[in-house]
Amino acid sequence: MKSFVAESDVLNKKWFLIDAKGVVLGDLCVKIANIIRGKNKPTFTPNVDCGDFVVVINAKDIALTGKKLDQKKYFTHSGYMGGIKEIKARKLLAKNPERMIKHGVWGMLPKNRLSNRLIDKVKVYSDENHPHKAQKPQEIKVGE
Numbered sequence: 001m002k003s004f005v006a007e008s009d010v011l012n013k014k015w016f017l018i019d020a021k022g023v024v025l026g027d028l029c030v031k032i033a034n035i036i037r038g039k040n041k042p043t044f045t046p047n048v049d050c051g052d053f054v055v056v057i058n059a060k061d062i063a064l065t066g067k068k069l070d071q072k073k074y075f076t077h078s079g080y081m082g083g084i085k086e087i088k089a090r091k092l093l094a095k096n097p098e099r100m101i102k103h104g105v106w107g108m109l110p111k112n113r114l115s116n117r118l119i120d121k122v123k124v125y126s127d128e129n130h131p132h133k134a135q136k137p138q139e140i141k142v143g144e
Helices: 025-037 089-095 097-107 113-121
Strands: 015-019 053-057 073-077 084-088 122-124 138-140
Touching: 015 025, 025 053, 025 097, 025 113, 073 089, 073 097, 084 089, 089 097, 097 113, 097 122, 113 122
Parallel strands: 015 053, 015 138, 053 122
Antiparallel strands: 073 084
16 A cells, blocks of 8 residues: 655646635734645645645635734844844724734744745735635635
């Protein structure tokens, strides 16, 4: 009996559409991370890019539970001494909601070269308009 090992060029990639309106950030990021890794497929192989593409719309309408809007902080560092910057979740959600979702998904991926390719398969948009209508993405419900 031989083990099945998926090959990246053989697999056909699908496109999925997720509406983030009213969905909790953590639930959304878990669903996205599993889809882009391919964990929802029976042919999942940990070291191969066998996942699908995900388009997220309405990123500005995601939900955070508890007091996270005022207490959660996101940090960036310039690389220089004293170059750390922080921004609260409420301000980041108003300024750049796409970054908040990508940051959450990035934290759920393995830290290796494969994750650099996987994070590019997530397309996040703050409103309903997106340029991926030609790919005919299937709509997925999250958090129900």
